[in-house]
Amino acid sequence: MEGRTRVLVVDDEQRFAANLVKLLGIHGIDAEAAFSGEEALPRLREGEHHVVLLDVRLSGITGQATLERLRQEGVAAKVIALTGHASAEDALELIRLGAFDYLLKPCNTERLLEVIGKARARYDEERAGTPAR
Structure with missing residues (x-):
């Protein structure tokens, strides 16, 4: 990294x-x-972020809709979905849409840092054109 x-x-x-x-x-x-998703989208298009911690239940444009837009627009940042409302269906749908991982709030700090580190490593591998492990 x-x-x-x-x-x-x-x-x-x-x-x-x-x-x-x-x-x-x-x-x-x-x-x-x-x-909000509306605030995040232009910043992610313009900025150089490696990882996005995205709340699933945002007011306005939802976390799922925000993730869909990011993927449609080719934003390279890895998305880790966060939610305080566990749902296996939501988790599967977000992973299908391209989320790197799905974590429950509140999340253990060590686990969060571990997942962010893995997401950053995947981001770097993809940007370098090396296969993900």
Whole structure:
């Protein structure tokens, strides 16, 4: 991995998003927040983010719809779906749509950092044209 991992936290619960940004920063990850899918989409098109932590149940454009748009537009960032409402159907649909992983809120910090690290590694492999492991 070259450079610090850049993460966009997309969650309409502003306090949760702000706390997650701080937590990731403590662990050496450059993180910023977007509070809706509408706010996230242009930033992900223009910015250089490696990973997106995407709340499934966003107000306005849903997390699923945001993920669909990101994939249609060819955004390379790896998406980790987050939800406080467990649903096997949602998880399967998000993975089918291209989410890298699906985690429940609140998520154990070590597990979250592990999944972000794996997502960043996959991002780097794909950008370098090497096969994913």
